[in-house]
Amino acid sequence: MSPTTVAPPPRLELDPKVVRKARALAGRLGRPVVDIARSHTTVSVERATLRLAGLAGADHERVPWVNHLVDAVRDQVGLEHGVTTPVWDALRREEAPDLLTLAQKASTGSVSFRTPERKGELTAARRAARGAVRPGIRRIDQQRRARDRLVGRLGDPPHRPWVYLIVATGDIYEDIPQAQAAARAGADVIAVIRSTGQSLLDYVPEGATREGFAGTYATQENFRLMRAALDEVSRELGRYVRLTNYASGLCMPEIAALAGMERLDMMLNDSMYGILFRDINPVRTFVDQRFSRQVHARAGIIINTGEDNYLTTADAVEAAHTVTVSQLMNEYFGKEAGLEDWQLGLGHAFEINPEVDESFRLELAHALLARQLFPDAPLKWMPPTKHMTGDVFMGYLLDGFFNLAGAMTGQSILLVGMMTEAVVTPWLSDRDLALQNVRYVQRAAGGLTEDFHPPRDGFVQTRARQVLAEAVDLLDRITSEKAPKGSAPLLEAIGDGTFGLMKRPKDGGKGLDGVARRADDYDNPAITLLEEGTR
Template identity: 50%
Template sequence: MAHLQLDQARIDRARDSARRIAGRVFDDMDRSTTTTVERATLRLMGVDGVDENQVPLPNRVVDHLLERGLLNRGAALAVAAAMNEQGWTAQQVAEAVAAGRLVLDGGDDTAARNTADALAAQSCEHIATQRAQRAALIGNSGEAPQPWLYLIVATGNIYEDIKQARAAAEQGADIVAVIRSTGQSLLDYVPYGATTEGFGGTYATQENFRLMRAALDEVGAKVGRYIRLTNYCSGLCMPEIAAMGAIERLDMMLNDSMYGIIFRDINMQRTFIDQFFSRMINGYAGIIINTGEDNYLTTADAVDAAHTVLASQMINEQFAYLSGLVPEQMGLGHAFEINPELENGFLWELAHAQLVRQVFPEASLKYMPPTKHMTGNIFKGHVQDALFNMVSTVTKQNIHLLGMMTEAIHTPFIQDRFLAIQNARYVFGTMRDLHSEIEFKSGGLIEQRAQAVLAETESMLAEIKRTATGGKGLDGVIAKAPGYYNPFPKRMLQGGARHG
């Protein structure tokens, strides 16, 4: 069986460093909340909809509390107190606030806590039901063997996306990801309703989630395979998207702990607080998170920066544990991005992929196809994708993002996906058991490369020291006041996936 000799003590030391880093960040961040964490809390408590200017009601209520200096005690208590006082639902309270008919005050009493707790319990029960529903559907229609074929739709129009997603599922896709409209990560609110216009993707809205979920359930029953739905739990509204996804039974979420900081100039504190809360929801909902390490390799060299991928995966793993996720829910990311002109580049790809497999034996690894070195030569591109498919099956990756031969040209045409699925199925089928038939030469080039990357990772993690302000969204970070209350963590952190 394909196996590399790695120094386990080195892996343990690197993991200890990552645990220290994540723990330190967590202790700092636990002292604050953010506007979107509070909006997500309201969404989970049943607040939805928009005002006459299309501003979501969760935003209206949170802005109202912020103006009145009350957000530092959490939105849940203020809304729950008003519910008790008026005999209304959370939604009715939000509507009244938005209409200017109601002014919220703090309301920190036992009755408010009880009401907030009751709503949280109800919300968690709904999410638990969705989790059970997922298990039941998988039980009924079965699921595909891994690597699961992960495919993207990005038409901008949810109804067109549905058409393409259904076709993709029929052709063999196991996971459908709806790419978000470019720029949504920097919107400080979540758009509302079904949407038909987007740029480079489709807006993530709760209604769009619901429509796609229903379509995939239907086609899943038809093809006899549960089709997983993925969206993007990232950017300025990370926790709210997690809440929407949990409610509508998404199965996977792109949810990196650091991507926003590095690639979207989002404030570090904001990102860490938001990722903790969103991962907690994802964890409870049984959602597999996908981390974004593949992105490092689109800007840096895939050989020089290989250790940054492993280091980031280790930090992402520790943050995920803190939010209550189990290893199977950790879709740690990496990518096949070595320059095809590099001699023996394929060996290094194998080394990196196998290294990640062995360091995270239980994780649901997400392996990304070549993008940076794809060109307009689609014929060569198809071969690059075939080599990527081969590494994926030989190193037993779990979530396999399909490479498109037209990667460098346009968002995929329907036949680009069709051919990509054929390519992957061919390679996966014809090489099904190759991984158990081959061994890496002891002390050979591949093993040496993996050991070198591991060593570099260990020393990088040992040296990391960093804090910061700066970046977008810091104004949405609010220090918690002594009476701060949120009814969800104590319920959700007990774990969802862990307890079935």
């Protein structure tokens, strides 16, 4: 399942005590945040649960029925006990004949919700809710098994790293032929970028969409259409082509659930991206993230994290250690939610200013550090963007060096760099040239990881040790200085602008009004089934 390297990566001589300390500090920093996630719920977690129970569709203004139903329950009885108990209690009291009709009636204020007080009624409502959600979890399980069968029959790409290419026109019916063409040209993973701003929508659009700005809306129908198209081209090519989208933003849990049900293979799902770069409330993000990663774990989806984004706002040399800290935190949060090593597509990027002396050697040190700290994780290696100036010849050269660094350090997933990146929307011919660049480096230097052994105390080894030491110092400082005992120091560090130079206080940002503290008798059958691990 995992895009592991062809040969063992070259070794850095890191002090194992320092590595263990880094992980121990990450766990110490992450545990209070997990406690917060386990003691709160959000409107999107509750809506995702209803989607797993089969509620779909939207009203004439395209507001999803899950939004109507969750809002009605929240207005009448709150979300502290979970949405499913009041909903299935209402169904048992025959407020409506089925879930969809109940949501439709709730949108007009025609349903009375309550939290049943009698034990027998409470138990019956919860039993019914669990029975309704279980088919959604089973569908995720079935899709995972379907992927395993297809990979077993068609095979994985014969090379590493997997070639990851972006397609997103705004129109799903234009995306499909472009995605199939990209696969025929050599792409192993197709990423459909979301329309700009979708992460700030507190609802998931419905149906197939034909308009979007700089991307295509993430919807269940768009997922279904693209997966079917890639299955078709997979059979044609004789290798399984993977599909990626984004489980981030205000609807992270819902998109994760839809991705699991429609057999997406990778999802962008970073622990702090939405907080830092979309100003989404930190508590909302961490609660939503834990649920979404539980779904990804169950679905066999590889997550891609977004550490590369830090280097678009902070200097890639000075802030290199913050990337390592974020990778360690993403590893901790991911494993706590049930993800395995092969599902942790931790991110890093080739973003050092090419005018810096020894920039390529620095890039090798940073990439090799990530590869050795997370040897079983399918690292996602991101191309230069920040320093692409419009000089397409220099840009093409930078992308070649990026591809070479990936070959030398054993990266797992390589996002194809475009020489027109950050200048114009790339033409299809730009994509073809970029893929030629990747293919040349893979043919000429694909096994270079076998031969690249940095000297013991040379430049690469010394720089990697320095970055790791700085990461440990930062973790140590956050855990001891950022917050009083009993609080969550990571949230304080995020508020202080420690990551990506963005200050995001825990009581600010978008979506905080969608967070609720769980009551002692909170019940969510989706979380229960996911944590039980039933198949």
